[in-house]
Amino acid sequence: MERRTEPRGGPARTGRNVLFALLRWIGGHVQGFYAAVGAFLIIGLVIVLVGSITFAALAGWVMAGETQHIDDAILRWMGAHGSESLNFAALEVTALGARLVVWMVVLVASAFLWISRHRWSAALLWISMLGSGLVNMTLKSAFNRPRPDVFEWRTPHAGTASFPSGHAMTSMVVYGTLGFLIGRLMPTRTLRWLTWLVAGLVIAMVSLSRLYLGVHYPSDVLGGLMTGTAWAVTCGLGVEAVRYFRYRRPQVAAEEADLNGAPRKPAG
Template identity: 30%
Template sequence: MRQSLYQFISKIRTLLSDKFQQYDAKLPYLLTVLIALIVVIVGVNAFIELTDTLESEMLNKWDTAVTDYVISFRTPALTKYFMFVTDVGDLYGYLVVMGLFVCISYFVFKRWKYVAQTALVLLLAAISNVILKRFIDRARPSIEHLVSVETLSYPSGHAMSAMAFYGFLIYLFTQFKMNRILKVVAILFFAFLLLSIGISRIYLGVHFPSDIAGGFIAGLIWVIFCILLFNVIELFQRDPRTK
């Protein structure tokens, strides 16, 4: 990612050099951030398109069919598992996981920036989720809820936060220099946990499948934007021409 960004910024710098004799060395980075914002806008448009179809008959049928299929697997053992998983995707679950990540960052990677970046992505997702829920104002499913809920339904806060948090961790682990087997195991574990959190909300009867899809899309938007932004900032700080 960083190498690709560097090449992209270099191309912008070359283009500016061909067009202008003098230009601000910071301009290629500003243009790259602008393009990152355009990526976010495109993602938001996809999110809005999904939101506009919430009341459609086709989506309602899809929500009902998927929900009926998922809850048909309800068993005492599976219910305990999904209750545990949904707790992992809640506030206290993230505090525990973040605590473990802090220890790993301190003792293994010895870099605090990864913790700060992950916390920022999660915070942005959480704040924007509250705003989106109030703006869209979709009620919860009317089927039996196996856990108590108090907020609105769309987009799923659990799915959005899980995608932002574990999605960004997946990206970080792809960048870490570590044992390849451990890296693959960690990435698969985060991906499985991310999907489990989303499915748990349908299984427990507190979200429509489209709530989960919307949450995943919105969370992914933040992941992509933050990855681009963090890498641009790091390249900017390393570039002697911007000093």
């Protein structure tokens, strides 16, 4: 019998009921820790597939020019509402999605998770970051959409391909996954929601900064958020699977004992 460590109440009750029903079904048909986690992650791949199909539809509209009118209109509005103070703020915010900053955030967070013996969580954080980088680079090369030239960029630096936005996708994956992992360690529901709210605000601000700076179309940012969400959800499902099936492997149960915010019992 699998153990569930958190009640199903709350605003996402239906979703959690479906999630735990799926976990129980896998637990009843698959033996062992790794097999059960692997089976559950297959569900995550299905989510990625659905997200990819939706992304492909958006990509088709983008490359056919069907989003160009609204893309240009939004950027023209952004270009007409600039100021020196907003320029400074946007440059500071957009740096949160830059490669160097993201690497530093992941290094510090994974060091904390590793030292506190949440090694599975640290591994999932790295998988989320490295996987998102590979996916984004592949998609950029495939579509090779030129950067917008609606108004003069407010930043001297931008890459080559525009679709999908690497900053938006990286922010969604890294800050979304990090917010989920840290939220899991919070002792109260209020602190968990506050953690997730902060992560959401960072993702939103980084995404908007790319539009304000003039280096991405809105459809670029939307595409990055869509693919990033699919990958982040997959990583989050991995955490749920480890948390649910950890009792099948005592070492994992000891290392991830407080994945849901419960205080860790002292050894011995």
